[in-house]
Amino acid sequence: MTMDMTFLGTGSAYPSPHRGASALVLRTEGECWLFDCGEGTQTQLMRSSLRAGRITKVFISHLHGDHLFGLPGLLCTVSLNTNPDPEQNLNCVDIYGPRGLRNFLRVTLGLTGSQLLFPYAVHELEPTPEQSPEEGQLSLEVCEVSDFCPPHPQERPGRKITLDVSSDCYLLFEDKKFVAKAFRLFHRIPSFGFCIQEHDRPGRLKTELLKELGLKPGPLYGRLKNGESVTLESGRVVLPTEVLEETIPGRKVCVLGDCSSVVGDTPLSLCHRADILVHEATLGDEHRERAVDHGHSTPEMAAAVARACCARKLVLYHFSQRYKPSSLRKEGDDDDVCELKRQAEEALQDSGVEVTLAEDFLTLPIPLRKSR
Amino acid sequence: MTMDMTFLGTGSAYPSPHRGASALVLRTEGECWLFDCGEGTQTQLMRSSLRAGRITKVFISHLHGDHLFGLPGLLCTVSLNTNPDPEQNLNCVDIYGPRGLRNFLRVTLGLTGSQLLFPYAVHELEPTPEQSPEEGQLSLEVCEVSDFCPPHPQERPGRKITLDVSSDCYLLFEDKKFVAKAFRLFHRIPSFGFCIQEHDRPGRLKTELLKELGLKPGPLYGRLKNGESVTLESGRVVLPTEVLEETIPGRKVCVLGDCSSVVGDTPLSLCHRADILVHEATLGDEHRERAVDHGHSTPEMAAAVARACCARKLVLYHFSQRYKPSSLRKEGDDDDVCELKRQAEEALQDSGVEVTLAEDFLTLPIPLRKSR
Numbered sequence: 201m202t203m204d205m206t207f208l209g210t211g212s213a214y215p216s217p218h219r220g221a222s223a224l225v226l227r228t229e230g231e232c233w234l235f236d237c238g239e240g241t242q243t244q245l246m247r248s249s250l251r252a253g254r255i256t257k258v259f260i261s262h263l264h265g266d267h268l269f270g271l272p273g274l275l276c277t278v279s280l281n282t283n284p285d286p287e288q289n290l291n292c293v294d295i296y297g298p299r300g301l302r303n304f305l306r307v308t309l310g311l312t313g314s315q316l317l318f319p320y321a322v323h324e325l326e327p328t329p330e331q332s333p334e335e336g337q338l339s340l341e342v343c344e345v346s347d348f349c350p351p352h353p354q355e356r357p358g359r360k361i362t363l364d365v366s367s368d369c370y371l372l373f374e375d376k377k378f379v380a381k382a383f384r385l386f387h388r389i390p391s392f393g394f395c396i397q398e399h400d401r402p403g404r405l406k407t408e409l410l411k412e413l414g415l416k417p418g419p420l421y422g423r424l425k426n427g428e429s430v431t432l433e434s435g436r437v438v439l440p441t442e443v444l445e446e447t448i449p450g451r452k453v454c455v456l457g458d459c460s461s462v463v464g465d466t467p468l469s470l471c472h473r474a475d476i477l478v479h480e481a482t483l484g485d486e487h488r489e490r491a492v493d494h495g496h497s498t499p500e501m502a503a504a505v506a507r508a509c510c511a512r513k514l515v516l517y518h519f520s521q522r523y524k525p526s527s528l529r530k531e532g533d534d535d536d537v538c539e540l541k542r543q544a545e546e547a548l549q550d551s552g553v554e555v556t557l558a559e560d561f562l563t564l565p566i567p568l569r570k571s572r
Numbered sequence: 573m574t575m576d577m578t579f580l581g582t583g584s585a586y587p588s589p590h591r592g593a594s595a596l597v598l599r600t601e602g603e604c605w606l607f608d609c610g611e612g613t614q615t616q617l618m619r620s621s622l623r624a625g626r627i628t629k630v631f632i633s634h635l636h637g638d639h640l641f642g643l644p645g646l647l648c649t650v651s652l653n654t655n656p657d658p659e660q661n662l663n664c665v666d667i668y669g670p671r672g673l674r675n676f677l678r679v680t681l682g683l684t685g686s687q688l689l690f691p692y693a694v695h696e697l698e699p700t701p702e703q704s705p706e707e708g709q710l711s712l713e714v715c716e717v718s719d720f721c722p723p724h725p726q727e728r729p730g731r732k733i734t735l736d737v738s739s740d741c742y743l744l745f746e747d748k749k750f751v752a753k754a755f756r757l758f759h760r761i762p763s764f765g766f767c768i769q770e771h772d773r774p775g776r777l778k779t780e781l782l783k784e785l786g787l788k789p790g791p792l793y794g795r796l797k798n799g800e801s802v803t804l805e806s807g808r809v810v811l812p813t814e815v816l817e818e819t820i821p822g823r824k825v826c827v828l829g830d831c832s833s834v835v836g837d838t839p840l841s842l843c844h845r846a847d848i849l850v851h852e853a854t855l856g857d858e859h860r861e862r863a864v865d866h867g868h869s870t871p872e873m874a875a876a877v878a879r880a881c882c883a884r885k886l887v888l889y890h891f892s893q894r895y896k897p898s899s900l901r902k903e904g905d906d907d908d909v910c911e912l913k914r915q916a917e918e919a920l921q922d923s924g925v926e927v928t929l930a931e932d933f934l935t936l937p938i939p940l941r942k943s944r
Binding site for chain 1: 585586587588589593611612614618635636637638640641642644645648652672675676680683685761
């Protein structure tokens with residue numbers, strides 16, 4: 201199964217003509233999962249090779265506008281480009297994000313009379329007090345009050361997801377291919393990271409060996425591949441481990457929202473050996489104090505997380521708009537975004553972690569793993 | 573006083589890479605007034621020669637997302653670029669728009685914990701049932717429910733503006749330079765048009781004549797210019813009309829939101845002899861039925877309004893995204909936006925009304941009038 205990630209917006213605070221506001225898409229065969237949706241994401245999607253209509257899941261890391269203000273418009277535009285036959289639109293778009301997100305959509309879609317042709321559900325994560333300073337929790341007042349707001353006609357019941365105390369994380373969903381979890385970050389308002397873990401898949405059948413054992417292609421092959429033992433007419437029991445090549449390990453992709461740190465150690469263990477760890481680096485290390493004051497990270501701080509969880513690749517994004525993309529930078533300009541990469545690389549010397557600088561429309565393939 | 577209008581978005585339904593969602597700016601010396609604010613308006617502003625920080629008033633014609641979803645983000649970004657000294661930020665941004673707008677901002681700014689460095693006030697227009705089909709009024713439910721939402725710390729009290737029955741319009745404000753009124757349009761949800769009328773200004777002083785009368789430059793000149801009579805030492809009374817050249821007539825700019833028609837005759841008399849009448853033309857005349865079904869107009873319909881109010885210049889905008897800007901159109905493409913202009917021109921033959929096609933970033937100067 202092919203898998204890749206495309207950055208639609210890599211700027212912080214607001215969208216600009218040279219950097220979109222936060223948004224990226226994880227694509228697996230036929231499905232697009234959107235992480236954050238700053239203003240202008242729908243236009244960035246149109247500029248990319250992705251199709252907005254393929255978005256089946258949305259993950260919102262936190263409720264700051266530069267990660268969220270594009271969502272109502274995106275849903276409306278997807279709907280405008282949707283087949284108007286209701287029979288064709290039964291698939292629910294699942295939206296995961298912090299408490300308050302459901303009412304944000306109710307009010308923005310409701311007050312604007314926005315009609316949607318497809319159903320959607322908002323699954324809200326309950327933050328904990330460790331995720332933000334006290335004043336960061338104020339916005340929940342608004343949230344509680346607007347609970348009176350009636351649901352959109354296309355809203356389906358969503359879950360309230362609380363921190364699972366034993367695992368110290370939030371289980372978002374598990375299906376045949378993936379398990380998705382969220383974990384806690386510290387920011388000015390509660391922020392989350394997401395860990396998408398592909399299940400390991402059984403290795404290929406050793407067909408030569410199966411033929412030697414007298415087994416012909418058919419349903420028994422499927423049972424073996426599914427991990428069941430098979431008894432031959434001779435009475436010989438064939439174990440799956442005998443006839444399957446090595447398990448193909450699943451890939452792991454972790455996307456962290458805005459943060460100046462993770463909360464506890466669980467995020468590090470959840471992200472252990474991630475193929476891709478996407479971490480913000482809003483400002484250079486020389487502005488560390490300012491970054492932390494605003495709940496943000498520098499390349500060195502991102503690198504420390506990547507090192508602690510032994511990530512394979514650290515991808516930096518969410519750059520202050522002062523850092524222009526390299527292609528637009530002129531000689532003598534301050535604020536070289538490549539300097540952010542150098543800072544992370546320096547902090548990751550001898551760690552084996554590769555550093556990539558995200559730019560709008562960068563697509564990173566996520567190849568199948570060959571080993572753990 | 574110089575005056576001009578810049579289109580930031582001329583597309584309908586949603587923003588695209590080739591046409592922004594609805595937004596235009598009327599600029600007079602030092603001030604920018606924004607009409608509608610679709611998603612991406614802040615980025616379009618950055619691409620233009622205008623400064624977002626100069627926006628002192630915002631007019632929202634109706635609450636559809638393609639006219640509104642850019643407003644919370646725009647306010648946040650203006651704030652980020654604002655001088656943090658509170659003494660410098662005492663000027664309130666006045667926002668005018670249909671009922672529901674205040675809560676839209678409370679919820680979007682409140683749930684996202686958006687801090688603003690400047691105060692704002694929302695003055696809500698109460699729509700009447702004639703402005704939309706019955707189902708178009710449903711969204712008011714949401715509006716009433718979210719009245720529980722607490723105000724943003726920077727929200728200042730705004731007015732509730734109801735239809736003035738005697739004049740059949742809404743008086744928004746009157747200051748030394750302008751009077752601004754709103755009038756009713758028919759659309760799927762209640763929509764408004766705005767009429768900005770510059771006051772007439774006294775003509776220049778005939779300085780030669782004043783000198784002949786023995787009056788030297790000084791405070792008396794100011795009194796005459798202000799329309800007061802002055803008595804000379806000789807007892808001779810000088811009337812302002814004697815010593816002033818002809819009054820400089822004020823300019824009139826009218827911007828209509830989405831509509832398939834105006835409500836009643838008042839809009840036509842308010843827009844009488846407008847220097848610029850901005851009217852939507854979502855689809856070509858050959859799609860008239862479809863346009864009207866969706867509450868929209870065609871060039872012929874826009875032309876009929878322009879003719880009825882004897883506008884000087886009709887500016888068409890809010891084109892379906894199927895109409896690419898002429899500069900991007902390739903030979904053989906259907907949906908030529910220039911055809912929309914031709915349709916309006918044909919309908920306006922012999923009327924003396926000039927037709928202009930708006931494109932993103934088009935700036936139209938609005939010169940002083942020479943005659944009524």
